[in-house]
Amino acid sequence: MSLVLDPAAQDLLFREARTANTFTDEPVTEEQVQAIYDLVKYGPTAFNQTPLRIVLVRSAEARERLAPLMAEGNRAKTAAAPLVAILAADNEFHEELPGLFPHFPQAKDAFFAERPVRERSAGLNAALQAAYFIVGVRAAGLAAGPMTGFDFPGVQKEFLDDDHTPLMIVNIGKPGEDASFPRSPRLAYDEVITTV
Amino acid sequence: MSLVLDPAAQDLLFREARTANTFTDEPVTEEQVQAIYDLVKYGPTAFNQTPLRIVLVRSAEARERLAPLMAEGNRAKTAAAPLVAILAADNEFHEELPGLFPHFPQAKDAFFAERPVRERSAGLNAALQAAYFIVGVRAAGLAAGPMTGFDFPGVQKEFLDDDHTPLMIVNIGKPGEDASFPRSPRLAYDEVITTV
Numbered sequence: 375m376s377l378v379l380d381p382a383a384q385d386l387l388f389r390e391a392r393t394a395n396t397f398t399d400e401p402v403t404e405e406q407v408q409a410i411y412d413l414v415k416y417g418p419t420a421f422n423q424t425p426l427r428i429v430l431v432r433s434a435e436a437r438e439r440l441a442p443l444m445a446e447g448n449r450a451k452t453a454a455a456p457l458v459a460i461l462a463a464d465n466e467f468h469e470e471l472p473g474l475f476p477h478f479p480q481a482k483d484a485f486f487a488e489r490p491v492r493e494r495s496a497g498l499n500a501a502l503q504a505a506y507f508i509v510g511v512r513a514a515g516l517a518a519g520p521m522t523g524f525d526f527p528g529v530q531k532e533f534l535d536d537d538h539t540p541l542m543i544v545n546i547g548k549p550g551e552d553a554s555f556p557r558s559p560r561l562a563y564d565e566v567i568t569t570v
Numbered sequence: 571m572s573l574v575l576d577p578a579a580q581d582l583l584f585r586e587a588r589t590a591n592t593f594t595d596e597p598v599t600e601e602q603v604q605a606i607y608d609l610v611k612y613g614p615t616a617f618n619q620t621p622l623r624i625v626l627v628r629s630a631e632a633r634e635r636l637a638p639l640m641a642e643g644n645r646a647k648t649a650a651a652p653l654v655a656i657l658a659a660d661n662e663f664h665e666e667l668p669g670l671f672p673h674f675p676q677a678k679d680a681f682f683a684e685r686p687v688r689e690r691s692a693g694l695n696a697a698l699q700a701a702y703f704i705v706g707v708r709a710a711g712l713a714a715g716p717m718t719g720f721d722f723p724g725v726q727k728e729f730l731d732d733d734h735t736p737l738m739i740v741n742i743g744k745p746g747e748d749a750s751f752p753r754s755p756r757l758a759y760d761e762v763i764t765t766v
């Protein structure tokens with residue numbers, strides 16, 4: 375084996391972990407979300423910009439606002455998930471850069487003075503952090519159900535603001551009955567990786 | 571502790587793993603890259619589209635073509651890294667969808683008939699896979715050095731084609747002397763996560 379990661383951890387995070395479409399009613403606690411964040415906050419981003427922001431949809435009132443904004447096929451499972459997280463990119467992340475990247479505090483103005491540049495960088499780096507977050511959910515023994523089937527402008531207007539672009543919505547909980555499709559095929563190494 | 575992932579795995583993947591800027595000359599083998607791919611290929615993407623494609627830059631000739639396309643601050647470390655990987659998004663991923671997502675083979679035409687839609691989806695999902703790849707590099711006991719400081723159109727022209735958009739370039743190897751900056755601060759939970 376060429377990996378040093380423990381096989382049980384490989385299974386937990388990748389090999390046996392599956393996207394869940396149904397959940398038990400066991401709650402996802404604040405302590406669990408804090409533990410997930412405390413782990414995945416260390417995942418690398420460009421200039422340590424860490425632009426991911428998360429809105430946890432917990433109250434019945436907020437769930438009701440979210441439901442009609444989900445694509446029809448995502449509505450029932452989002453209503454039933456113990457916890458729903460809206461993942462977004464902060465396009466004004468540069469305001470935090472002098473504190474986040476103390477080696478080179480000029481990065482804020484030297485690289486990120488222009489909003490379109492920030493939007494591109496925040497989109498890419500928040501997506502990296504979204505993946506770390508999914509891995510972190512699994513590290514907590516929970517299943518994630520990431521979705522991009524929703525009304526993006528509607529979610530932005532209802533739950534965010536002009537400076538925060540929604541990226542995906544993730545259902546979180548213990549997998550329920552028939553939680554997953556059968557595992558789909560993956561591309562072979564040679565279809566993905568070439569050497570020059 | 572609210573996490574079930576073994577603490578040693580937490581350290582290996584997140585807490586003690588660091589972005590490396592210098593490397594030892596120990597090679598990164600084909601077997602290691604295969605083991606990394608065989609793990610991280612299972613990370614979730616929308617419709618199992620898995621649009622990430624990777625070009626491993628191994629030959630001296632290819633390194634020479636890459637060097638002038640790197641930002642000056644990334645040139646020396648990219649020349650010295652045991653392995654350099656160009657990560658790209660395949661904007662024509664939909665051609666593989668009927669095989670990759672057998673539950674709903676119509677997805678290819680129903681959702682991804684238009685190129686701009688595919689480019690957006692490939693960009694997001696390849697970024698998720700780039701993060702899984704970085705986690706996988708660490709799972710192999712190696713350090714990653716992800717970079718976006720390079721000539722994107724130049725790298726696309728020299729190493730890819732019109733259907734593949736470069737996303738980032740990752741140096742890979744065992745960390746060398748003074749490989750990393752001191753760990754930078756992270757945002758507090760309450761700065762990132764709100765509850766509604």
